[in-house]
Amino acid sequence: MPPEDRSTPRARRPLRHLRAAWPVVVTFIRSWGLMALLVAGGLAIAYRFVAPPPPATLRIATGPGEDSAYSVAVARYAEALRGQGFAVELVASEGSVRNLELLRDRRVDFALVQGGVAEAGRGAGLVSLGSVFFEPAWVFLRRDAGIGRLPDARGRRVAIGPEGSGTRVLALALLEANAVPADAIIASPLAGAAAAAALLAGEVDAAVFVSATPGQGIGTLMRAPDRAMLVDFEERAGAYATLLPALTPVRLPRSGFSLPEDLPAEDIVMLAPAAALLAQADVHPQLVSLFIRILQAAHRGRQVFAPEGRFPSALNQDVPLHPDAARWYERGPTFLQSWLPFWVAVTVERLWVLIIPLVTLGLPLIRFAPPIYTWQMESRVLRYYDDLRRIEEEAAAARDRAARDAVEAKLKALDTKVATLGIPSGYGALLYALRRDIAFVRDAVRTLRRG
Structure with a gap:
């Protein structure tokens, strides 16, 4: 690299260094930016298949009177849900039959329903999250x-x-x-x-x-x-x-x-009969796991007519048990929901589908980006060999002093251009090899001039 020009004002030196480094930055962005765009495109496509988040407001049917078992249980559910950041709307009801009607009309999202009430097809389109107590x-x-x-x-x-x-x-x-x-x-x-x-x-x-x-x-x-x-x-x-x-x-x-x-x-x-918590068949899966955790906290203890641990249960169901609820009762909560707060676990599970394009695209592209970057940096140096080769051919064809002076001027201009080329130090060997080759051709031209 040429010595620093001490005649250059100090205020302009950082600007000059910035201009020299800018091509390196552009090359880096071009190499890794392309990879990032491809990965982002894959994630954008996959995001279309990500499940929406659970609704922020949940409607739950209550029961006849504030002191009824249904109303007391629903009040506990509502308190737990509000603690998780949900808004809860309690809808008054006369009992199980009315609760079932509210569910079927989609005027509530969840309701306790007495066993036997949802039989004979009245529970079509509904699922159970588990029975909670005997009545x-x-x-x-x-x-x-x-x-x-x-x-x-x-x-x-x-x-x-x-x-x-x-x-x-x-x-x-x-x-x-x-x-x-x-x-x-x-x-x-x-x-x-x-x-x-x-x-x-x-x-x-x-x-x-x-x-x-x-x-x-x-x-x-x-x-x-x-x-x-x-x-x-x-x-x-x-x-x-x-x-x-x-x-x-x-x-x-x-x-x-x-x-x-x-x-x-x-x-x-x-x-x-056993009262069960029912919901629509399209209930959000994360809400199923959350509600079962709430049901366990509310009903797992000893009851008047059931020993400790009898409820919540997958038994005594009039309508099909939700598949996620069945898995939960069989295997317990998922790993994420066992160790992470509810909303954190929900976010990770919702975005889990994005891991597929991230892995299938990201890992191979990460392997390709460094070679692409290396190729671009080497190309910034090696492309000047085409200019050097043409100058060398002109030097061999020069027959008079004026032609050789012109060749030497081109070599000097090429050397100056190469000297100001912004290249990371890791590729300095290529840069210095090119400058040695330029010097070799310049020495050959001067030899011809003396001859």
């Missing part, structure tokens, strides 16, 4: 009504809950199994405390409650065993479970309702 049927008969079994309810007044409730569906199913059709009873829409008061007042002869935990109405009747009898299904539990597969026999042990009051005075076997 026993508490069937009370008025002792002075002369009723000992459900078949005796024919022609009697029976409180079976309001329209839209799962209680009504289950009560009618139990009566139908005993050859007592809906039109063979005088149905009352009363439920809860109102139904209990009506039974004790003699206004109804039987009352059916479906509840995971004893409410006020059930408590009132349990404390009046001389006037209300809780039906024990033990002797016929197997038959009921066969006729109504959604039902599971559960046991209320002696004193299980109240130990100080010794209520009930003996073990009682009841029949219980």
Whole structure:
């Protein structure tokens, strides 16, 4: 490289060095930029196949009354979802039948539905994320009504809950199994405390409650065993479970309702459907995993009618279990969702499809970029050999001093151009080899001039 021209003002020297280095920068950008564009193009195409993120707002149906098992459970779900950054809208409902309608009309995204309600095709287009707790049927008969079994309810007044409730569906199913059709009873829409008061007042002869935990109405009747009898299904539990597969026999042990009051005075076997969390079949997959984690936190502990770890469960399903839920219950959560916060895991899993073009394009292109860069840098030096070869041919053909002076001037101009060529130090050997060759040709021309 030529010595620095000390006559050049200091303020201009950095600018000169920048101009010399700029071609190197351009070459680098051209080499690696092409690779980056190809990879970016592949990622852009793959991004079209990336699943959209989960919706920011989720709508969940509740249940009849703030103290119902459904409303209490949904409140826990909503709290957990808000902790993950979701907005949650709670939609009031009269019970399981209404919840199912809201789901089918897409007015809610998730809802708890009593087992057996979604049978007979009513759950088409829906999937289950798992059952969460048993809801026993508490069937009370008025002792002075002369009723000992459900078949005796024919022609009697029976409180079976309001329209839209799962209680009504289950009560009618139990009566139908005993050859007592809906039109063979005088149905009352009363439920809860109102139904209990009506039974004790003699206004109804039987009352059916479906509840995971004893409410006020059930408590009132349990404390009046001389006037209300809780039906024990033990002797016929197997038959009921066969006729109504959604039902599971559960046991209320002696004193299980109240130990100080010794209520009930003996073990009682009841029949219980299992409530399940349902969603549309196209529910976002990441929401499935998130909800199962929430269900585990809310329902894995010991329950009144289930041991610890019984729920949430893939059992007792009226509608198909979501495939991701089935895998979760079988194998547990994915690796990412086990170790990463929900939204981080979701983002990584959504963008996982981008790894394919990144690997298939990126790795080979990374291998090609350095040779392309090397070829471009070497070409910046080697292309001047064409000029040197032409000058050498002109020198061999020169016959007079003027022609040789012209050749020497071209060599000097070429040497000056090469000296200012911006080349990284790693390619300096090529640059110096070219300048040696230029000097060799210049010496040959001067020899001819002296000759």
